[in-house]
Amino acid sequence: MTEENGHPAARRGRPRSTGDAERRQAILRAAHEAFVELGFAGTTTAIVAARAKVSKRTIYESFADKTAMFAAVIREHQHLILDLPRPPDENLPLLDTMIRLFRLDIDEDAERSREAILNLMTKESVLFPELSDYLYETEAIRSREALIEWLQEEASRGRIVVEDPAVYAGMLMDIVFGALLPRRRLQRAPDRALRREHIKKRLEIFLRGIHAGGAAPRP
Structure with a gap:
């Protein structure tokens, strides 16, 4: 032309x-x-x-x-698993921060997308261990490391006492993702809502156990 x-x-x-x-x-x-x-x-x-x-x-x-x-x-799709890093000036109660951090406040469509990606990661990592190794080596998966960093940041701000960040991060991963990856998929919205509430209660118990602030039960 x-x-x-x-x-x-x-x-x-x-x-x-x-x-x-x-x-x-x-x-x-x-x-x-x-x-x-x-x-x-x-x-x-x-x-x-x-x-x-x-x-x-x-x-x-x-x-x-x-x-x-x-x-x-x-x-x-990592953002569906953990919302990290958090805003540097965030000053919410720790429980509210954790609810946002672990994406327990997402809508139904996002929750289904998260379940799909978690199931995909879990299933394929079992079938192809070398694929799992590759994901960690390339840092495609670094949820635990990101959670450790967040715990250390909160400890430096004096909002939480962390004796061993790696152990605490592992506990939190088990609390949340152990519930999000059940043997039976939840199809009904009320069942999903109940699961979220159970996870929140587990986080409350965790925070009370380490004497962290912001863990008071909600009315």
């Missing part, structure tokens, strides 16, 4: 970097859907490419292999 003066017309449209970012997000959405539906073994780059409406070559421009793509999907 040329302008009236004979010079080449400037190419219009969005910058290439924007297009690349949008394609990457489309690939991640398609990969997430495929991994949840078909599992790691059943998902191929061809399936993801077809769902994302891109070529396999485009996928390999963003991800070295299927394992790297899986790790990127997990990393993309």
Whole structure:
């Protein structure tokens, strides 16, 4: 295309970097859907490419292999598992902070999405231990480490006494995710609401046990 003066017309449209970012997000959405539906073994780059409406070559421009793509999907959904880091000036009671930190205040759709990603991580890590190793080595999963850092920050602010952050972080992970990963999936909204309330009560007991502030039971 040329302008009236004979010079080449400037190419219009969005910058290439924007297009690349949008394609990457489309690939991640398609990969997430495929991994949840078909599992790691059943998902191929061809399936993801077809769902994302891109070529396999485009996928390999963003991800070295299927394992790297899986790790990127997990990393993309970490916000559904832990809302960390917290705002530096946050001054809520500790229980309220933990409710937000562990995403116990999300809506029904987000809760279902969290359950799907937690089940995916758990199932595939058992089936493919090397995949689990890769997720931790690349820090696609670092929930425990992030929780340790938060406990240390709260201790430095004088809001909590932490004798061993690693032990406390492990206890909190068991309290919350032990309940969020039941053997039987909860289909009814009232059952999910009751589970959230039980987790909150467990957190109250934890805070009372370590004599932390902000753990008074709610009316």
